[in-house]
Amino acid sequence: MPIKTQSLDATSQGIAAAAAILRAGGLVGFPTETVYGLGADARNDRATARIFEAKGRPHFNPLIVHVPDLAAAQTYAVFNDQALALAAAFWPGPLTLVLPLRQDAGLSPLVTAGLNTVAIRVPAHPTARALLRAFGGPLAAPSANPSGRISPTRADHVLTGLAGRIEAVVDDGPCSVGVESTIVGLDGPPRLLRPGGVPQEALEAALGAPLALGGDANKPNAPGQLASHYAPNARVRLNVTAPHTEEVWIGFGPDCPGAALTLSATGDLVEAAAALFHMLRRADDLAGQGAIAFAPIPETGLGRAINDRLRRAAAPRP
DSSP: OOOOOEEEEEEEEHHHHHHHHHHTTEEEEEEESSEEEEETTTTTTHHHHEEEEEEOOOOOOOEEESSSHHHHHHBBOOHHHHHHHHHHHHHHHSSSEEEBOOTTOOTTTTTTOOOOOEEEEOOOOOOHHHHHHHHHHOOOOOBBBTTTTTOOHHHHHHHHHHHSSSSEEEEOOOSSSOOOOOOEEOOOOEEEOOOOOOOOHHHHHHTOOEEEOOOOHHHHHSOOOOSOOOOOEEEOSSSSSOTTTTTTEEEEESTTTOEEESSOOOOOOHHHHHHHHHHHHHHHHHTTTEEEEOOOOOSSSSHHHHHEEEEHHHHHOO
């Protein structure tokens, strides 16, 4: 039986209603600075299981736990000096840390996919923070979209993918960062598991050392490591300077005459990251039976996160 999905305003009344739904074991889409998350009580097995059901998400793929501050994070994860340094530099913000799970954490094992680590972050978005305070506990929250598909950066994106499967979405406009959080594994030597809203260069400066790169797509210990992800319906081709006639060309920078859409006409990577998923959705609507082509994006700063998402969008589908 489909659920009647409510659209709630980001007011004190709307946030209170969303918190009540979460306490009752329901699912709520809510904005963060990165993308809209699909929240459930991270301590509640049934609520957490419903995230996987609503998204069609494989159960071996862990979830990120969202908390209001470092003190709350330390009740669920073990922090070493490197973790504390990164938390001090980038929380609240678009950074997720994968850390050893505390034995007394009390989280549903579905959140961690049964692993002895947990992915955790403190979001910066004021509505996300208000919801966490009103709820009073940890929220497991992957992106609020069907698994493997384009991530949502607006409330209407959430409704397009999940209406009838979740109780509510809190609408607070478009997300400012537009790509998911950077994920750093700290259960061993520091490792960049997913590029995202905090550039690699900034992380390495805070740590005073380079990061190892990459996780294991076959045994993910955090989201965003599967080879095919963020996929539109249309095929995607990358680093295109001369598009085919049947392709919707998405430009970047001033040297893309004839591009149907652009991530940033001035070549601004911050603007491009914020626009990425919305433009991918628009291009998918325009492509029909055709394909989508992206102009080259520099592999620096936020460009690493953009290219990571595009490579996964273009990967062969499972």
